[in-house]
Amino acid sequence: MLLQLNNIFKWVQSGGSRIFLLKDINLTIEEGEFISIMGPSGSGKTTLLNVIGMLDDFNEGEYTFLDESVHTLKEKYRINLYKQYIGFVFQAYHLMDELTVYENIEMPLLFKKYKTAERKALVADILDRFNIVGKKDLFPSQLSGGQQQLVGIARALISKPKLILADEPTGNLNSKQGEEIMELFKQLNDEGVTIVQVTHSEKNATYGSRIINLLDGRMTKN
Numbered sequence: 154m155l156l157q158l159n160n161i162f163k164w165v166q167s168g169g170s171r172i173f174l175l176k177d178i179n180l181t182i183e184e185g186e187f188i189s190i191m192g193p194s195g196s197g198k199t200t201l202l203n204v205i206g207m208l209d210d211f212n213e214g215e216y217t218f219l220d221e222s223v224h225t226l227k228e229k230y231r232i233n234l235y236k237q238y239i240g241f242v243f244q245a246y247h248l249m250d251e252l253t254v255y256e257n258i259e260m261p262l263l264f265k266k267y268k269t270a271e272r273k274a275l276v277a278d279i280l281d282r283f284n285i286v287g288k289k290d291l292f293p294s295q296l297s298g299g300q301q302q303l304v305g306i307a308r309a310l311i312s313k314p315k316l317i318l319a320d321e322p323t324g325n326l327n328s329k330q331g332e333e334i335m336e337l338f339k340q341l342n343d344e345g346v347t348i349v350q351v352t353h354s355e356k357n358a359t360y361g362s363r364i365i366n367l368l369d370g371r372m373t374k375n
C-alpha cells in the first residue's frame with residue numbers, strides 16, 4: 154500500500170457555517186496504480202490532489218503515506234516526505250520564466266544533497282529521454298505548450314518520485330500533444346511509477362486503471 158485516506162473531511166468556515174470541500178473521503182492507493190479523478194468543476198478534484206500531495210491540510214480524518222501518519226507529522230518532516238516521494242505536474246506548467254529548460258529541470262535537485270556531477274548526469278539523462286537536449290538552453294517562453302509540459306514532467310521526474318500527481322496535465326494542450334503526454338504517463342506507470350491524474354477527458358481516463366468520481370466533495374459510486 155502506498156497511501157490511505159480515512160474519513161477525510163476538509164472545510165472552510167464562512168460566517169457561522171462550514172463549506173465542505175471534501176466529505177468523508179476513503180481511498181487506498183496501491184503502488185503501481187494509475188488513477189483518474191473525475192467530476193464537474195468545483196467538485197473538489199484539485200483539493201483532493203493537494204491533500205494527497207500534502208500541499209493542503211484537512212480538518213478531520215487520517216492520512217497514511219508509506220506507513221507515516223501524515224496528519225501527525227511536523228511540517229518540516231512532511232515537506233521532506235513529499236519532496237522525497239512525490240512529483241507534481243500542473244496544468245499551467247509552473248515553470249520559472251527566467252530560468253532555462255536545463256535550470257528548471259535541475260531545480261528539484263538543488264534542494265537535495267546531489268553533487269554537481271550527479272546533477273549534470275541526471276539532467277542529461279532526462280533531457281535525452283524526453284528528446285529535448287536541443288532545447289536545454291531555451292527559456293520556457295520560447296517553447297510550445299506541449300514542450301513546456303514535457304519540461305514540467307521532466308522536472309517532476311528528475312528526483313525519481315514514487316508518485317506523480319497531475320492536475321489536468323493536458324488541459325492547455327492540443328489533442329496530439331495531450332496524447333503524447335498520456336503515452337508518457339503510461340510508459341512511466343509501466344515502469345512502476347504510481348500516477349494520480351485529474352482529468353475531464355474520458356479518453357485520458359482510459360489510460361488509467363481506475364476512476365474516482367467526485368461530486369460536491371464526496372466520492373460517488375462508479
Ligand SMILES: Nc1ncnc2c1ncn2[C@@H]1O[C@H](COP(=O)(O)OP(=O)(O)O)[C@@H](O)[C@H]1O
Nearest residue numbers: 165172174192193194195196197198199200201
Ligand atoms: N480556500 C478555499 N476557500 C473557499 N472555497 C474554496 C477554497 N478552495 C477551494 N474552494 C472551493 O471548493 C470547491 C472545490 O474546489 P476545487 O478542489 O478547486 O474543485 P475542482 O478542482 O474539482 O474544480 C470549489 O467550489 C471551490 O470554489
Ligand SMILES: [Mg+2]
Nearest residue numbers: 198199200320
Ligand atoms: Mg481543479
